[in-house]
Amino acid sequence: MAVTQAPLEDLLFRSEPDWLLDLRQTAFEAYSRLPMPSRTDEEWRRTDFAGLNPSAYFDFEHVLAHDTFAPNLPEGVVAESLPVAAKERRELVEPYLFKQLHAERDRFTALHAALFTGGNFLYVPDGVVIERPIRAESYSKQSGSVVLPHTVIVAGKNSRFNFLDEYIGDDGEGDAYRSGSAEIFVGEGAEVGYVSVQKWGRHAWHFGDQRARVEKDATLKLFSVTLGARFSKNRIEASLVGPGATAELKAIYFASGEQFFDFHTLQDHQVGNTRSDLLFKGALQDTARAVYAGLIRIEKGAARSDAYQANRNLVLSDKAKATSIPMLEIDNNDVRCTHGATVGPVDPNHLFYLRSRGIPEMTAKRMLIQGFFGDVLDRIPFEDARKLVEAELEARIG
Amino acid sequence: MATQPKPVDVGSDYKEKYGFFVPEDYVFKAKRGLNPEIVKEISFMKGEPEWMTKFRLRSLEIFRKKPMPTWGADLSVIDFENIFYYLKASDKQSKSWEELPADIKATYDRLGVPEAERKFLAGVSAQYESEVVYHSLQKELSAKGVIFLDTDSALREHPDLFKEYFGTVIPPADNKFSALNSAVWSGGSFIYVPKGVRVDIPLQAYFRINAENMGQFERTLIICDEGSFVHYIEGCTAPIYTTDSLHSAVVEIIVKKNARCRYTTIQNWSTNVFNLVTKRAMAYADATMEWVDGNLGSQITMKYPSVYLMEPGAKGDVLSIAFAGKGQHQDAGGKMIHVAPNTTSTITSKSISKAGGRTSYRGHIKIYPGANNSKSFVKCDALLLDDNSRSDTYPYNDVDADNVTLGHEATVSKVSDEQLFYLMSRGITRSEAETMIVNGFIEPFTKELPLEYAVELNRLIQLEMEGSVG
Numbered sequence: 001m002a003v004t005q006a007p008l009e010d011l012l013f014r015s016e017p018d019w020l021l022d023l024r025q026t027a028f029e030a031y032s033r034l035p036m037p038s039r040t041d042e043e044w045r046r047t048d049f050a051g052l053n054p055s056a057y058f059d060f061e062h063v064l065a066h067d068t069f070a071p072n073l074p075e076g077v078v079a080e081s082l083p084v085a086a087k088e089r090r091e092l093v094e095p096y097l098f099k100q101l102h103a104e105r106d107r108f109t110a111l112h113a114a115l116f117t118g119g120n121f122l123y124v125p126d127g128v129v130i131e132r133p134i135r136a137e138s139y140s141k142q143s144g145s146v147v148l149p150h151t152v153i154v155a156g157k158n159s160r161f162n163f164l165d166e167y168i169g170d171d172g173e174g175d176a177y178r179s180g181s182a183e184i185f186v187g188e189g190a191e192v193g194y195v196s197v198q199k200w201g202r203h204a205w206h207f208g209d210q211r212a213r214v215e216k217d218a219t220l221k222l223f224s225v226t227l228g229a230r231f232s233k234n235r236i237e238a239s240l241v242g243p244g245a246t247a248e249l250k251a252i253y254f255a256s257g258e259q260f261f262d263f264h265t266l267q268d269h270q271v272g273n274t275r276s277d278l279l280f281k282g283a284l285q286d287t288a289r290a291v292y293a294g295l296i297r298i299e300k301g302a303a304r305s306d307a308y309q310a311n312r313n314l315v316l317s318d319k320a321k322a323t324s325i326p327m328l329e330i331d332n333n334d335v336r337c338t339h340g341a342t343v344g345p346v347d348p349n350h351l352f353y354l355r356s357r358g359i360p361e362m363t364a365k366r367m368l369i370q371g372f373f374g375d376v377l378d379r380i381p382f383e384d385a386r387k388l389v390e391a392e393l394e395a396r397i398g
Numbered sequence: 399m400a401t402q403p404k405p406v407d408v409g410s411d412y413k414e415k416y417g418f419f420v421p422e423d424y425v426f427k428a429k430r431g432l433n434p435e436i437v438k439e440i441s442f443m444k445g446e447p448e449w450m451t452k453f454r455l456r457s458l459e460i461f462r463k464k465p466m467p468t469w470g471a472d473l474s475v476i477d478f479e480n481i482f483y484y485l486k487a488s489d490k491q492s493k494s495w496e497e498l499p500a501d502i503k504a505t506y507d508r509l510g511v512p513e514a515e516r517k518f519l520a521g522v523s524a525q526y527e528s529e530v531v532y533h534s535l536q537k538e539l540s541a542k543g544v545i546f547l548d549t550d551s552a553l554r555e556h557p558d559l560f561k562e563y564f565g566t567v568i569p570p571a572d573n574k575f576s577a578l579n580s581a582v583w584s585g586g587s588f589i590y591v592p593k594g595v596r597v598d599i600p601l602q603a604y605f606r607i608n609a610e611n612m613g614q615f616e617r618t619l620i621i622c623d624e625g626s627f628v629h630y631i632e633g634c635t636a637p638i639y640t641t642d643s644l645h646s647a648v649v650e651i652i653v654k655k656n657a658r659c660r661y662t663t664i665q666n667w668s669t670n671v672f673n674l675v676t677k678r679a680m681a682y683a684d685a686t687m688e689w690v691d692g693n694l695g696s697q698i699t700m701k702y703p704s705v706y707l708m709e710p711g712a713k714g715d716v717l718s719i720a721f722a723g724k725g726q727h728q729d730a731g732g733k734m735i736h737v738a739p740n741t742t743s744t745i746t747s748k749s750i751s752k753a754g755g756r757t758s759y760r761g762h763i764k765i766y767p768g769a770n771n772s773k774s775f776v777k778c779d780a781l782l783l784d785d786n787s788r789s790d791t792y793p794y795n796d797v798d799a800d801n802v803t804l805g806h807e808a809t810v811s812k813v814s815d816e817q818l819f820y821l822m823s824r825g826i827t828r829s830e831a832e833t834m835i836v837n838g839f840i841e842p843f844t845k846e847l848p849l850e851y852a853v854e855l856n857r858l859i860q861l862e863m864e865g866s867v868g
Contacts, residue, residue: 318800
């Protein structure tokens with residue numbers, strides 16, 4: 001990487017408080033120390049990032065807060081761009097920032113933690129309910145640049161709100177390095193809907209980590225949409241740490257051309273009486289490839305846990321490839337765990353039925369693809385996001 | 399070496415526990431450890447042709463270079479330098495019945511295994527009483543042109559046939575343990591079934607008398623020529639006692655056009671054994687390969703029977719059960735590699751963990767580009783009998799072809815309270831009810847076994863289940 005320590009402080013982050021610079025410094029040391037993941041590491045065996053040269057990208061774009069946050073937020077809610085919040089509300093930001101996502105995890109996470117370029121911070125105090133969804137956008141249309149937005153969401157006890165993170169690029173732009181990570185803290189009894197839509201330009205490299213910690217009786221409804229980037233690696237992980245915690249993890253992806261999407265998920269049941277429900281559905285066209293690897297882990301004491309995990313792939317071309325690895329590690333007998341994976345084409349019987357009703361093949365196929373995504377689209381936790389995702393999907397299936 | 403791994407000593411407390419001790423009085427024994435001299439010595443003692451000696455030496459090189467697998471069970475305690483790689487067969491079996499551990503003898507009694515068979519299973523006697531049966535069977539087989547020998551004899555008596563197929567399905571470089579087996583193999587079965595011949599009765603290793611039967615590094619090679627059928631049964635339900643701590647076999651099977659082969663294993667090694675086995679079959683046009691694989695014994699088993707579906711219409715089946723009790727880790731599963739179009743495969747896995755045991759299903763479905771219109775279905779069910787036990791599922795599914803249907807399903811559960819309540823309300827005790835439920839759970843497996851095995855397996859499960867409640 002061409003970035004050295006000097007520009008790190010002088011050029012990029014000059015105005016940031018010392019504690020944050022220290023955090024960046026530690027992460028940067030981890031980045032310098034950690035090796036590039038190797039194809040012999042289980043997590044990276046099927047992930048081909050040959051052709052990626054991080055040092056080729058050193059033009060940092062700062063994506064600062066803009067008018068995306070909902071206006072007229074209730075009292076006590078803090079919604080700021082992350083750098084601003086870090087400067088002005090240290091007492092709120094420091095206890096959470098990079099506390100779930102650790103720079104030591106691997107080189108790409110370390111890079112993100114060292115050089116994140118903005119993103120948003122949302123703090124919702126105990127008992128506060130926000131009806132209108134909060135929307136954040138990170139965008140870039142610049143080739144060769146680095147954009148590394150980071151989202152921190154802290155939901156107080158019994159709070160309730162929805163958040164939409166959008167990553168927007170332009171398909172016309174060239175090679176670029178992108179990330180988009182989120183740390184979500186769901187306090188006792190809180191209910192958080194989180195939707196992320198990744199539609200970077202088709203030539204970008206994307207590395208994202210979404211990590212949530214769900215406390216007692218709290219509910220997280222996470223919905224992740226992956227459409228953009230030539231290469232996208234996403235880790236989506238939820239730890240259920242209090243009884244009554246629930247995590248719904250849903251995702252859709254639509255890959256075409258030469259896109260490569262990689263998803264790693266974790267449903268981490270640390271205590272009993274917790275529930276998780278995961279469904280990842282994707283369609284693959286042309287020479288696109290998708291890798292899904294997910295783990296349900298039920299810890300020893302986590303009795304009466306209920307976990308479900310499914311990955312469904314619709315393969316629309318003979319050159320597309322899908323890998324699906326749904327894994328279970330169950331250390332308690334009083335649980336209900338089920339998982340499944342399917343890879344298959346459009347059902348010829350369904351196609352035949354539609355054709356026999358006089359519907360042209362292309363239209364019929366499109367209807368079936370829409371139908372495939374239908375049941376999971378219904379699970380998008382709020383209306384605005386649902387409309388957005390449906391429109392995006394429609395445009396791509398088209 | 400910088401760090402010397404701890405030697406396996408899992409069986410070392412037999413002496414204290416059972417007052418039992420195996421005196422070492424072998425006539426010939428290769429030196430401890432593994433080096434080219436020992437490998438040459440093994441080959442020389444067996445009077446092998448030069449190509450085999452070279453094959454063994456080359457395999458040893460590969461074994462040295464290959465790293466230990468870092469996945470699956472913990473194998474770091476195996477000390478390769480502390481193992482005898484060759485014991486002369488006839489001397490190996492000269493132990494006496496009285497020397498066997500009491501619990502193994504007791505289990506034989508309770509299973510109702512006939513005396514002669516018991517001695518055979520225990521490795522005590524090489525003399526099977528029913529020599530008459532044996533001879534008439536051999537006569538019948540050779541009349542049909544079927545070759546059924548131990549692998550060492552096959553190399554001597556059918557060198558050309560042997561050389562044509564040996565090591566073609568599982569090359570030494572496949573993995574560390576196939577390399578080890580290729581370097582030091584001894585014993586195992588060799589079967590050749592000619593075109594169109596159906597072998598009606600299941601072939602079992604103990605039909606071959608005076609042969610090495612269940613060696614530490616056995617090597618089995620089965621060739622089913624076009625349109626033929628054979629069912630081979632390896633192992634037995636009764637526990638097999640061995641003082642060897644490492645069992646590393648290689649089984650290669652070739653199923654030609656329209657042929658069908660079924661290979662049934664019931665592995666019940668004593669719980670001091672590391673059982674690391676490579677089993678693979680190649681299935682050609684419209685051929686069927688079926689692995690029926692039961693794993694009950696051993697401390698650690700790592701075994702994933704696989705089928706390479708090489709030509710259109712080939713079909714592969716794996717039916718696997720694993721039972722892990724105290725201190726056991728059964729890491730078992732199956733692999734289906736679809737190379738040609740219109741191939742189908744199914745894997746059904748049932749696992750039971752109790753008293754702190756751990757079962758893992760590990761599987762791989764690979765559908766190569768061009769293997770269009772292939773179908774594969776995997777189903778794994780795990781039963782956890784108490785909250786000390788553990789179950790894992792690691793299914794790898796890679797689809798690189800068009801119009802492929804692949805499905806994977808797995809569930810993990812405990813014995814359901816409703817089922818227990820129902821049975822107990824009918825006056826059945828809790829432990830009987832649990833045994834019935836477990837036997838019902840593995841029924842898809844038992845119903846594929848020959849009757850006498852199924853009966854024994856049910857009885858064995860009953861024994862294993864006793865005392866598991868409360």
